[in-house]
Amino acid sequence: MTATTQQAVIIAIAGASASGKSLIAQSIYRKLRKDFGPDEIGVISEDRYYRDQSHLPMEQRALTNYDHPCAMEHELLAEHLRTLQQGNTVHLPNYSYSQHTRVAETTEFKPKKVIILEGILLLNNAEVRDIMHTGVYMDTPLDICFLRRLQRDVQERGRSMESVIKQYQETVRPMFLQFIEPSKQYADLIVPRGGKNKIAIDLLAARIRQFLKT
Ligand SMILES: Nc1ncnc2c1ncn2[C@@H]1O[C@H](COP(=O)(O)OP(=O)(O)O)[C@@H](O)[C@H]1O
Numbered sequence: 001m002t003a004t005t006q007q008a009v010i011i012a013i014a015g016a017s018a019s020g021k022s023l024i025a026q027s028i029y030r031k032l033r034k035d036f037g038p039d040e041i042g043v044i045s046e047d048r049y050y051r052d053q054s055h056l057p058m059e060q061r062a063l064t065n066y067d068h069p070c071a072m073e074h075e076l077l078a079e080h081l082r083t084l085q086q087g088n089t090v091h092l093p094n095y096s097y098s099q100h101t102r103v104a105e106t107t108e109f110k111p112k113k114v115i116i117l118e119g120i121l122l123l124n125n126a127e128v129r130d131i132m133h134t135g136v137y138m139d140t141p142l143d144i145c146f147l148r149r150l151q152r153d154v155q156e157r158g159r160s161m162e163s164v165i166k167q168y169q170e171t172v173r174p175m176f177l178q179f180i181e182p183s184k185q186y187a188d189l190i191v192p193r194g195g196k197n198k199i200a201i202d203l204l205a206a207r208i209r210q211f212l213k214t
């Protein structure tokens, strides 16, 4: 793709932690990749843009509020999206949840026709909102999100049950109420129940298919 070709269409999926953003993004991606290939469509997680904290000791990193907008480098995300829309390749940061910081290696990401973004605070950020074409909000009940997060963070993110509960009470839930839930007003589409909502997956996939065909 060159600077003169069509701009990438950016679909952003936001909502609470463990509301099913990643699951729905991957389900749509897998459905369309079969027909269009990985050069045409890709997924980027907002979590990659958590700020680098390698200069801080581990005990201090664990104290960061990861659900506050300041924890993310949205300005770098917006810059990468603009670069991709201009037809140029970017190097995405990679993030370690166990180390609470970025790792040294980056991942090359070439321009695509459609990019699915997924992350808790995407609809909260005005700069990112200006770049996206469609905003989706996963409206999964918060108690369900908490149970899924507890299971996932213990199994996949190296956390103890106690630490997940403490973090949820101190930052995850309050920041959800302050920043994430109010950002629902910016969504074009609200998806109830979570990442296995088949009708929502089919509708979004059909819409994206139209962009990929042009
Ligand atoms: N509708 C659903 N039914 C059962 N499990 C689900 C559903 N949606 C998501 N999950 C599971 O919940 C966990 C969190 O989902 P995920 O997509 O990672 O959430 P998010 O990206 O919003 O943090 C994952 O283990 C996922 O497989």
Ligand SMILES: Nc1ccn([C@@H]2O[C@H](COP(=O)(O)O)[C@@H](O)[C@H]2O)c(=O)n1
Pocket: 016, 017, 018, 021, 022, 047, 050, 066, 067, 096, 097, 098, 099, 100, 101, 119, 120, 172
């Ligand atoms: N070092 C970190 C960084 C982030 N988190 C939590 O991740 C959540 C966002 O990711 P989802 O896949 O769940 O949307 C967010 O709620 C942060 O609390 C973390 O625990 N540690």
